[in-house]
Amino acid sequence: MSQESVNSFGAKDTLEVGDASYEVFRLDKVEGSQTLPYSLKVLLENLLRTEDGANITADHIRALGGWDEKAEPDTEIQFTPARVIMQDFTGVPCIVDLATMREAVADLGGDPARINPLAPAELVIDHSVQIDSAGNPRSFQINQDFEYQRNNERYQFLRWGQTAFDDFVVVPPGTGIVHQVNIERLARVTMSRGGQAYPDTCVGTDSHTTMVNGLGVLGWGVGGIEAEAAMLGQPVSMLIPRVVGFKLTGSMNAGVTATDVVLTITEILRKHGVVGKFVEFYGEGVGELPLANRATIGNMSPEFGSTCAIFPIDDVTLDYLRLTGRDEEQVALVEAYAKLQGMWLDPSAEARYSELVELDLSTVVPSIAGPKRPQDRIVLTEAKESFRKVLPTYVKNAEGGDVEGASFPASDAPAQGSDPESGGAAPATEGNGSSRPSRKVSVTTDKGTFELDHGHVAIASITSCTNTSNPSVMMAAAMLAKNANERGLKAKPWVKTSMAPGSQVVTGYYDKAGMWPHLEALGYHLVGYGCATCIGNSGPLDDEISQAINDNDLSVSAVLSGNRNFEGRISPDVKMNYLASPPLVIAYALAGTMDFDFDAEPLGQDSEGKDVYLKDIWPSPEDVERTISESISRDLFVADYQDVFAGDERWQGLQTPEGKTFAWDQESTYVRKPSYFDGMTMELTPVEDISGARVLAKLGDSVTTDHISPAGSIKADSPAGTYLAEHGVERKDFNSYGSRRGNHEVMVRGTFANIRLKNLLLDGVEGGYTRNFLAGGEQTTIYEASEAYQEAGVPLVILGGKEYGSGSSRDWAAKGTRLLGVKAVITESYERIHRSNLIGMGVLPLQFPQGESADSLGLDGTETFDISGVTELNEGRTPKTVHVTATKEGGETVEFDAVVRIDTPGERDYYLNDGILQYVLRSLVTA
Template identity: 70%
Template sequence: MKEYDVASLDTFGAKTQLRVGDASYEIFKIDKVDGHARLPYSLKILLENLLRTEDGANITADHIRQLGGWDSTAAPSVEIQFTPARVLMQDFTGVPCVVDLATMREAVRDLGGDASKVNPLAPAELVIDHSVIADLFGREDAFARNVELEYERNKERYQFLRWGQTAFNEFKVVPPGTGIVHQVNIEYLARTIMERNGQAYPDTVVGTDSHTTMVNGLGVLGWGVGGIEAEAAMLGQPVSMLIPRVVGFKLSGEMPAGTTATDLVLTITEMLRKHGVVGKFVEFYGPGVGAVPLANRATIGNMSPEYGSTVAIFPIDAETIRYLELTGRDAAQVALVEAYAKEQGLWHDPDAEPDYSERLELDLGSIEPSLAGPKRPQDRVPLGAAKTLFRSALTDYVADDSVGERDLKPGVPREELPRGANGPADEASAESFPASDPPANEFSDPADEPRDLETAAVGAGGRASNPVRVTGADGVEYELDHGAVVIAAITSCTNTSNPQVMIGAALLARNAVEKGLSRKPWVKTTLAPGSKVVMDYYERAGLTPYLDKLGFNLVGYGCTTCIGNSGPLPEEVSAAVNEHDLSVVSVLSGNRNFEGRINPDVKMNYLASPPLVVAYALAGTMDIDLANEPIGEDSEGNPVYLRDIWPNSAEIQDVIAQAIGATGFSAAYADVFAGDERWQSLPTPTGDTFAWENDSTYVRKPPYFEGMQQEPSPVVDISAARVLAKLGDSVTTDHISPAGAIKADSPAGTYLAEHGVPRHEFNSYGSRRGNHEVMIRGTFANIRLRNQLVPGVEGGFTVNHLTGEQTSIYDASVAYQEAGIPLVVLAGKEYGSGSSRDWAAKGTMLLGVRAVIAESYERIHRSNLIGMGVLPLQFPVDVTAESLGLTGTETFTITGVTALNDGETPQTVQVSTDTGVEFDAVVRIDTPGEADYYRHGGILQYVLRRMIAN
């Protein structure tokens, strides 16, 4: 079966030929659809997608007309089926996808089919970048040792992925130590315009990481999704979505000297969070677009999850072409991109004013140096006010008696410190950004739950009444206090993709070294570039020694500090911080700084450009006005200010011109999928099916296809079901899906201990996503979950109605399934909001839940439930569990579901309880495709049966 070979019905006569040089490509012209010319760039891409995939069932001529006639002022209501051109994965979230594909092969074999025919139908690429930890730093062998530790910890997972690399067609793996998934994407994997099977069409992508949007800077429409959606896309299934509102963000002017892409993106993040763009597309246009380098565009696109939009896209223009050439793309590919974009009206016109739902505007000349923190990306801090706002924020992290009584650094009187995290300069912003939980992070899996700030601030009664004397490992004595910068990390895809800021950081390091400055001894300094190209141009420019001199030695190519892989602080620093309850700081060039995320010892986290990361490593404290106070002293004892060592824009551009070229990119990616000797020497299983190891605690064969027949069994009603959990409003996928560290006394911890895994090797739920036994035990186990069946109790607990005892949700599930009793979940509004965590649906199904009855759903989680064979039902309008008097102790029967066997989807089914409550629940199976998935028991079963049939 090849979904991509199915010809479009071409109702609009859009199919034609495009000739580029000596080649000819089949394309679908969007100008055949009325209304196309006024559409934003991003919706033009969706329009072409529908024209090319029109099948008369899931994608119809009416869908195409509705998109052409898009009402920019209306709330999203029209659902369409979007077929992405390819799928992008990182290792944490990609492993479960490959596990499922491997299991499908065995199911096909068991049903008499050819297992080798089970392959992704869309190109799928996985970059291993989330597993390296910055354990060692500030030494020449840091990179080599960290890679060794990475392989020791992840050998089982890497062997499995290496098998997948050899076993599946259309599936490629970029081995460890190559780069960050999103930078590898823009530098090598992204096509901008695809060429496949004689067709040319826009490159579109869904990725199993929220920052997939980085590729938006290259004109590629794409965003992050959960694993179930990614698997479906790999197997040729479209992604269901509503035609979104599109926010036009007009750019004008040019950025002032001395400002960076980080300053720009933090300003945009602040603006868009204030405006409100959650669930919307953001599209940049106007005369200022041409003045934004591609690397800056990628930085802006990368931060899309931090301001909440689905995408943040730049159209194709001359800068796009220049970047494709710079990164060594084939000349024929570059020519196709330009010709196709101009033919289809996708080439950026700086004077055009497309029809947008909402509009914002920014003069690039207004950008100023900035940071963001201490706990949210949208809380921008102008550099000139950083000291004042830090001192203001500090009051939320220390006890009342630990500031101001003695000569502390920062020893300012209590009355000078206004309350609130943002301080007086940000009062308006505080009203615009009400306190809230940070956006859910589907794909990075931080190691710790966010701290309870009230407890953390009070600590042990303000023990830090004086600066703490510490003796370092090298015998050097120093003082630590609140505000000490203990981590300075050049890290993450957001900024390490950007030559302007990376060269800027290295030149600042050179200037500092030449002035005789050095990093403070308590600062953990790390350099984790997004790709090997960075170290290549550092070497060409002769800048590596200066970074090394300041302790910014290479620690790895991958996501490190930004996702919590910062590694431990030096023992003496960690001990002092914890013993004296110090509120210390990290400064990182990343995209997320949520509480508890970066390092368990660090309470306050600031996002900054790579040059500012170096500057704060030199200063060693946030309690400094870098604009006006000296950052240190030169070799002769003279004060040195940041302005004295800040590189000028012309010098940065000169170094870029001399050190960066297509040959560097071509060399870095010449054999990118082969890996180094360590990767190639991994003992790897062979064959069309995977050789599962019974004692593996990382990768296990899931039970999705056990007992599966070639024809699906008829859908049946649900009888005598019990309630596993009764939940309130705004239960997110973070509440449902396993994430973070595995606690020793949890069901998952017990399982690992029983399998001989010592506590220090538990690792995280993210690293064990390929083991359903671990993940099912962590489903609904979030420590902040409030199950109303156990009032006053937080965490993964419920009542086992068979015994009346309180127990873990997992243990109750086992008891119910052994007794043959189906389960339901009751919930309030916005059930499943947050990131699209696939295990929120997978875990629900494996716990034995047959149906969820909620007041409303987040769209993606509702779709994911169907994809795992769980029925999403909705209370009637103005009806709730409370208004019906439901307590969760009832027995539920749901009838009318069997109407699905007749090929129709019932609008409602009847729900009744043993206590006499009856109501008609709305069936939230919203498309014909979703109905097919549910009839088959899930999307994987549906696709597998179609493969066998074809």
């Protein structure tokens, strides 16, 4: 979007590249710019180009040039991303909201056509494919048939959006995962638009938008609400962040994968503490990393909590752009622009960084992570021991007491996902002398009769953007499968195996290298191009296996090559989830259990009866690299992306409504007009203090947006399941919460409905339940309690612990919270995106005083809450704290000053407008 800059610093200049000429804004005109980190140089250019003398001033530019790397962030700036990228789970509600805003603008006397993306907006449909079929040559076709049947209404709606809105394109289903399509096709690295050249930057409605950081593109995940505002020309309000310099030295050893590196980095940075900070990689080791490895690291930025995890531009970047089919003019522009602006990697330079971290890549060892958080790294050689240590906390008979004949560390506290009731499975003593809980159950399926036990791997899936973008780990997995197949090894019959690559290019190089027959021999047939298992679309297990798990409360495992392993996310039947590299996913499918030592135990026997160990079939890095160089070429990318927005006959044949406003179908259970703007006027309603509020849920630490708003399957007996049944939807057609995000009626009923949620108002109960204090404290669903409270005019609060709202940038976690009638959330700390999303929906985020918590203050959630001092916001200032009085049933009170987490003036404006979309609407109408 070209706009006239005030140009206070005389930075406007011309860059000639070949026959083309571009207007640019030179950073060297600003004092201090030369020693800024790469990421802040990108922000500085953004300010120079969009300087308007009002929202973006010369003082902002000077503050960024003269950035004090050691200071705590306190200077607010306005960042204008070059484009917005979405996936369909989060994109559908965005387009629903834009369609609704068109009508609201008309109601307020404005022009509906004003609601149009002002920056390029791109949406990739990748979250809707479910693995209904796996291990079958027809699995891809079967799953795509189901996908179109289930999502026809959503896809019609998105096709309408593609025609109704300018500068909005949709990449149809079956193409690839949004982040991989972003790095392989959509990312420009350097934008050229309106005669200007400037850095490609983006915000995305998926937290793993940071994958594009591997290309040197500054971008991160935001909630859908912020993305909509960015599409409509609203800059992203932010404080100039602290930047952590992460120095990489050395190079990776044989047998170590990009997955191992990123799990190590995740563990290091979680311990260091990088929430709300930028992370930037530098040093000699950066040049040792292929672009795909950089993208893998960038992808996992949300798992370590940073806003971004970025790499500068160098020859590796240019080579990747050429490989993936970008034209030479674009590659030349990227190089010339980066070198002009001091954005080209200098391995010997160290910019001004706020904090320093270092990793010698040669010290990284094979690893997995789990069983419920990406940062909980386990060295592979210690995986069996780690599994045995944690298993008792997932097994009923070990909860709260010893298991007869077994010895477990007393310090093993029950994990989320454990159950306090006691049961009666007999322990088994293993051959190595140690014991572990065991409950062997005989199961018969069409694959034969076998015994299922705690820790058995029920799902082993190669899936997700993190790793299926990376040829080194994907080819290593295929070659391991080849070696295993040639030695006569098979996946265990209870393992659901699946292959969901990030783009069609993977299929191309597997075909060229002759790898598919070997993968398929182990059950790794193509199931779809999409997020699949990593988003919770793992599909059903065999009925007999599912029944055995649930009837006997077996704690089985999933192993996936993804980035997320939160509780209740992967499958409702699976309690323990482990992240691993693609070759290790296959290794665990062969082993069939987490209770396995790859060094000491054979995976099976070959045709001659000889034991085969993992080391015998692990491909050498040299062989992997040789096979990659022989099978991956530019023409694969050019062919797959030449007509990326057109889609197949099925996409093109969708019946699509026409017109600038959408014709809502009152019978639809997928796409409904939300109520956010009902009764809205141009005048602001002053914000009020909160009085007489009740606690809807009291939650512990590390509550994720998956706990708050699950994406996976909808249970028949849940409020959302009941709603769908009442609207004539059969159980088999429920689809997932993620696919129904265009229907607020389903989503509000699904808020806090995760099957593994622990509401501490209840004892030992998991799921979306609470106590209704208007009915004597009886147990009911969170949705039904919310209905009762709202009918009685009682406001609600949520109490939480540390890292509240970590995980996905799920706007429905905030939208659902708002629609349940929650006025304030009080926690010990927040993850960045969810806190801003709450403000974007008009919910007040508060924090307990430093060092205090609900428990330390003696709050059990039965209290009535009064919050005073909120009205100070009406006077144009944000109070540092508000006063909270919690009154217990006996009349005694607990009082404390809660920190107000409205961090910028822009956020205050959003809160005063009752939400960011209301703020944008009023701005557009007055403009």
